[in-house]
Amino acid sequence: MSTSEAKRIWPDAKGRFGAFGGRFVAETLMPLVLELEGAWDEAQRDPQFTAQMDEYLRDYVGRPSAIYFAERLSEHFGGAKIWLKRDELNHTGSHKINNCLGQVLLAKRMGKTRIIAETGAGQHGVATATVAARFGLPCVVFMGATDIERQKPNVFRMKMLGAEVVPVTSGTGTLKDAMNDALRDWVTNVDETFYVIGTVAGPHPYPHMVREFQSVIGREARAQILEREGRLPDACVACIGGGSNAMGLFHAFVPDENVRLIGVEAAGKGIKTGQHAASLAGGEPGVLHGNRTYLLQDDDGQIIDAHSISAGLDYPGIGPEHAYLHDIGRAEYVSATDEEALEMFQLCTKLEGIIPALEPAHALARVGDLARELGPQGLIVMNMCGRGDKDVFAIANHLGVKI
Amino acid sequence: MTVTGAARLEARFAALAAQDRAAFVAYVMGGDPGLGKSAQLLDGLPGAGTDIIELGMPFSDPMADGGAIQAAALRSLNAGVRTNDVLKMAAKFRRTDTQTPMIVMGYYNPVHHMGCEAFAKACHASGIDGAIIVDLPPEEDAPLRDAFEEYGLALIRLATPTTDDQRLPTVVANTRGFVYYVSVAGVTGAAVPDADPVQKAVARIRAASGLPVAVGFGVRTPQKAAQIALSADAVVVGSAIVDAMARNGIKEALDLTRSLSDAVHTARQQA
Structure with a gap:
């Protein structure tokens, strides 16, 4: 590896990290992904957004x-x-709340009124449900049926936090299937919904945005x-x-x-x-x-x-x-x-x-x-x-x- | 001389336009519930009034599809069907039918895995005329577009209710054959589109692209198909046919296809 390679700033404008990343989504979601990218670009440069993040990270998350x-x-x-x-x-x-906080604050900024998320272990689901509760937004969490079985305490926590937990039975009923169903929900509820992805994956700008928040x-x-x-x-x-x-x-x-x-x-x-x-x-x-x-x-x-x-x-x-x-x-x-x-x-x-x-x-x-x-x-x-x-x-x- | 690829689609649309008829497009999942029955259904589609065939390529994670087509993809995969089997089935169909345009619809990963050039070559060799790759937006489709151009195949793009005027030129640039209008924001086979906004969208997309516009997602009944056929150049039905096949078999699926195609073909005369 050359020094310059490691020090380059990724992702590029197309959301690429070298040959990886990009934006491979159905056309219905493309305008939404582009809108999100615009809002994220703006938020990153806004000192008020950063100050708001820092304050919640300190007082609410405990950083x-x-x-x-x-x-x-x-x-x-x-x-x-x-x-x-x-x-x-x-x-x-868990670390998940660092990212949920950022994305939900961004959702508020964009005027979105409904939060959805996928979850595997339930940590991201719990963190999303928590922040959604804090900001008074309805929250739907997609979770594989297999995972619901093995992570019962987290399922109960999400429900107490006011989230709706939707069991996903397609495929193996695990994280990838939950993500498929979250995407299906997003493509159906395009106007009001913000999809809080829990990891450094998904279409650009998610991998970049989640990395920055984490x-x-x-x-x-x-x-x-x-x-x-x-x-x-x-x-x-x-x-x-x-x-x-x-x-x-x-x-x-x-x-x-x-x-x-x-x-x-x-x-x-x-x-x-x-x-x-x-x-x-x-x-x-x-x-x-x-x-x-x-x-x-x-x-x-x-x-x-x-x-x-x-x-x-x-x-x-x-x-x-x-x-x-x-x-x-x-x-x-x-x-x-x-x-x-x-x-x-x-x-x-x-x-x-x-x-x-x-x-x-x-x-x-x-x-x-x-x-x-x-x-x-x-x-x-x-x-x-x-x-x-x-x-x-x-x-x-x-x-x-x-x- | 028989034309192939994008030209076969263009010829079919020109012929239908001359008769002031909309095209009926039937979607079936390749290999559902197994290769034998799927091939029989495919062979029966032109006789049931199908003007253009859309052949699904099964994928394990069909994010843009609703329950009916997801289930069909799983039945196909569970029967051991893979992308190459679907292309072989298409090739067999093409030996006896050189007129009916046939496109494939699927997701990018199997194509990416095969390689865009190899996929285009295989489509061409199998008598496939074009493809819709659902999760491959214009920003990412250059490798496949180049390969398709080389073989004279149509890479068909999707326009949706979220495609605004600013984005529409990007979507229709480099599209061949027709533009597929996804009539509702959602997955396949879920909500039913209203005719009025669809009519406006069709006019807008036709003006921007200069191409025929096919309308799909959510059209299930002959009544709705006829309504859409008044303004659209083609009406696509998928989930309803796939459902009929799953519940009642080939005959019922073809009967439904016949009633849908009749409704589409006679809509403008009866209006």
Whole structure:
């Protein structure tokens, strides 16, 4: 990778990150996507919008989130110092609210009166329902029937927050199917509806917009680690479904070429079994949900269902900027299995008194390897992007415990 | 001499315009519920008054389609049908029918996977005259457009109720054959369009493009088809035929096609 390549500003005017991204939507949605792009361009340049964001991030979300030296995990792995960026401490329990807040404020600015969203683990659904409640907007969340079953606490939370949760039974009833149905809703209710996409995917400007809203994670982490350790970390690590928490952490570090950026995809039952959600490790470039990116697909271009124990990672694609960072070699992408995530979930809970969501538990599995690889002089920042309260039923079920 | 590709569409529209008749376009899902029955249905369409055939290519994630066509795509995929099988079925049809224009409709990923050039070549070889790729807007369709031009195929664009005057020129530029007007904002087979706004939209698109305008999405009954046929150059029915096929089989689907095409063909005489 050349220096200039890593430092170029993406996306370009067509919403491309190198050969990835773009705007692949039905014509009915094109004018809406263009309208959104215009509104987003304007909002970004408006100091009032930024000030409004900062105020809510501070007072409502609880930012900046802490950075925490995970001493016992570091000791356990026996290598580098591991710092956790505590985005699980945000209001609603994950990084998702950073983005929801931004998009809902933008929706208000655009005069939209109805919010829709898709959700996998339910964290994005909860965060969207929360912000919609705060601003008095009706909210409809599309959620796969399979995911509704495995994330019951979040379904109940969304309903309490006043959102309508629509079960999606098409396909495998997971995140991609929820996204299909959200797009079907948007194409039908074009005038009043704002679609809050939860990850760095979808048609331009979503991957850019979501990255910008999430990049607060990396900006804070970079300043915090400099303050605490007096130097940049050797590596930043985050789990990846669509990739919003990873992009949020990575973005501020992309120009720091000595900082390794490591994304951890969900290997499910193992990449070789075919039952996984690792789009970069096991997919190839294609077009779905508005963007060109790596996708799990068969030899006819039909999308293959992803598998992961974590509903938040159970998606057959990945944000286009990750596809780009992968292809130019600026970021490394590895994976962790269901079993590894379950083991890390328990380890982190016992050693640090932090119950991680199953999603960042995937990242932790590779943090362990990396800590040993880097040795005691090493320094790692991992995004603890969500807390595991939502997963306790699934974990109990896995451990054969009735609660 | 038999014309092919975009020219076959143009010839059919010219012939119908000379008779002051709108065209009836039937959409069927390729390979639904399996290749055998799907081929039988396809073969029966011209005899049931279909002027132009729109052949669906199944996709696992049909974001712009409503329940009927989603289900049809899944039946087709579950029967093991893939894009190449649909093109082969089209080629077989073309051996006995050189007159009826036939376009394919589908989503971009299978095309992208095959490669635009290979897809255009395969369409040409299979007697396909054009394509509608739902999730490929003008801003992104240059690779396919170039490949289609090379083979004389029509890349047909969609105009919708959200396509305003500012955007319309972008949509109709480089379109060949006809423009497909999506009459309601929504998925296929959902809401029913009102005739009045449709008439205005058709006039606007015809003026901007100089091309025939086909109207689809939400037209299910002969009455509605006839109403639309008064102003549109073509009326497309998909979900209703796909539904009839799923519920009652080929004969019912062709009976419905016949009643729809009759209504479209006689609409202007009876008005």
